Amino acid sequence: QVHLVESGGGLVEAGGSLRLSCVASGRTDSTYTMGWFRQAPGKEREFVGGITRSGDATVYADSVKGRFTISRDNAKNTVYLQMNSLKPEDTAFYYCAATPYRLPRSKNLYNYWGQGTQVTVSS
Numbered sequence: 001q002v003h004l005v006e007s008g009g010g011l012v013e014a015g016g017s018l019r020l021s022c023v024a025s026g027r028t029d030s031t032y033t034m035g036w037f038r039q040a041p042g043k044e045r046e047f048v049g050g051i052t053r054s055g056d057a058t059v060y061a062d063s064v065k066g067r068f069t070i071s072r073d074n075a076k077n078t079v080y081l082q083m084n085s086l087k088p089e090d091t092a093f094y095y096c097a098a099t100p101y102r103l104p105r106s107k108n109l110y111n112y113w114g115q116g117t118q119v120t121v122s123s
Contacts, residue, residue, distance in 0.1 A: 017083060057102075
C-alpha cells in the first residue's frame with residue numbers, strides 16, 4: 001500500500017503562484033511515476049503532469065505546459081507541483097497519484113490516490 005497526502009492548496013489571485021506538496025509513505029518502491037490530476041466541479045478528473053521515480057523525465061498537459069513544474073525530493077518522499085501564472089480556469093481540486101507505469105496520462109492507470117487539496121484562483 002502507498003499512502004499519499006497533499007498540501008499547499010488555497011486561494012490565490014490570477015497571475016499568482018502556489019506550490020503543492022505530496023508526501024508518500026508505505027511501499028513507495030512499488031511506484032514508478034507520481035502524477036498530478038485535477039478535477040473541477042462538474043468535470044472529469046484530468047491529467048496535469050507526472051514525474052518518474054528518478055526525476056529524469058516529466059510530462060505535462062498542454063493546458064499547463066510552461067506554467068507548472070513538477071519536481072521531487074526522494075529523500076523526503078515528496079513530490080511538488082509548482083504552479084505559476086495561475087488562471088481562474090486552474091481552479092479545481094488537485095490530487096497526486098502513483099502508478100507502477102512510466103508517465104501514463106490516463107487516470108485509470110494510477111492505483112494510489114491522495115485525498116486532494118483545493119486550489120481556487122480568483123479573477
